[in-house]
Amino acid sequence: MVKYSTILGLARIRRKTTHWIRTITFSRPGKAKRENLDSRVELSPIGENIGAKWHVDKFGYCSHIAAVTKNMNLSPLDAKHRELGGRMVGFAGWEMPVMYESIMTEHAAVRDDCGVFDISHMGQVFVSGAKAEVWLNGLLTGDVAGLGDGEAHYTFMLNEQGGVIDDLILYRLQEGSYLLVINAACIDVDVAWLEGRLEDGVEMVNVSDDWAGLAVQGQRSPEVYSAITDGRTLPSRNGVDDIQHEGNRLLICRTGYTGEDGFELFCPVGEVEGWWEKLMDEKVVPCGLGARDSLRLEMCYPLNGSDLTTERTPLEAGLGFFVALDKGDFVGGSVLRKQKEEGVKERLMAIQLQAKGAPPRPGYPVLDAEGHPLSVLTSGGLSPSLGEGIGLAYLPVDRVKVGSSVYIEVRGRKIAAKVVKKPFYRK
């Protein structure tokens, strides 16, 4: 069986005019029937697939695929990633590095020292105007009125049913001036959703194409920031500084997705290479999406599209802390109030394997203590910090709680696991 993740792992890409030729070499070429692969290519989030050329041998087995894709987004740091040996993969329509040399060492660099992630794929939307606060308060789950100048919080954009469209960070730059940092895969959806609800007294500018971002994460981040800015100090936790640097706007946010201290830097696209070089001079370790995923999973930070979907509410995801049910009305609010009253039937829970073994992966079945199916993992992987398999799954609250024994099914074998308290990793 050819696995999707393997397809990503061994993909080779070369550029050809406006199209991309993606030759996918399987670790097991020659052993997969073509009909089993068609669906896999569709799964691959690699821009718009406009055709695939199959190399089928005389026995009907497929060895390579050249899938032609177009409309790929490239980070302004694309050349830097390739220079550093970054393994580029498709992610939300972008070519981004999944790792440079090793997910394990990149993960450890962030936990023990300092690493940097290119987050230029993420979206940035500025919202301003006299009514911006009231407008945002009616659209997002957090209490926007509770934010002071230079403060930020994690929040959700919900549909009318209370399902998660996107999870994002809202920064209040000053009175009547906000920044929303949104997920790459959601930029078009979020912007259309916001535009459809625009009111007089609110202006919105989507600068996602013109702005780039870097996430510097790890305990050495404050020193690194000082070194690259001639002695500046970081804003306080969850704070944001809106400053000018050499005539250009620079946003420094003390936020992140790893559980470590650090900051996210947003700047116009043309500036980002300079910042990247300064970080390299400070020996900050370049890190890819692989380590970003393992770091966030250890903290139980959800991944939108996997752990969060339009079918699940923040209460089911165990993230009620970021929903201000007692503020005025907001989109999805009435559904959430009702759900809070009645209680959720399923909740996103943290599952840890009880023995060293095969890493759990998204989609693996979760079974109860008697071996009956309960759910499937929405996220899963080996925790580099703990050396054990960890995962997340929506589980029925009347049957499972913290401490419950469950099994994860790995290739037909039942592996003992336990529901544990979040997060998996603590300093």
Added chain:
Amino acid sequence: MTAPADLHYTRDHEWVRLEGDIATVGITDHAQEELSDVVFVELPDMGDVEKGKACAVVESVKAASDIYAPIAGEIVEINTDLVTDPSKVNSDPYNGGWIFKMKVTDTDQVNELMDAGSYSGMVS
């Protein structure tokens, strides 16, 4: 990327070392580089195996990859060191990182595999 001259190679990035009627099997230096960070190896069951049959799994942090029997034979030994230290597949792919050994009746089967030169050409 190294590919020792005395080994035989498959398109699946496995190597075979034939000594008498015993064939030792592992994954190549190129394959371990591509996978990076091998964290788990599911070793095969002992016994007869057909050529091309999936019999083991190598998992990196990010991906799981099947290992197929490069030739037909009987699996007679597995590298249990990999249970405690799967990273040997990365650090020593052609020696300490071997995965299983097969007893082979028809040793001519290895002539259907690639030599080091052809394999290096394929992956370069």
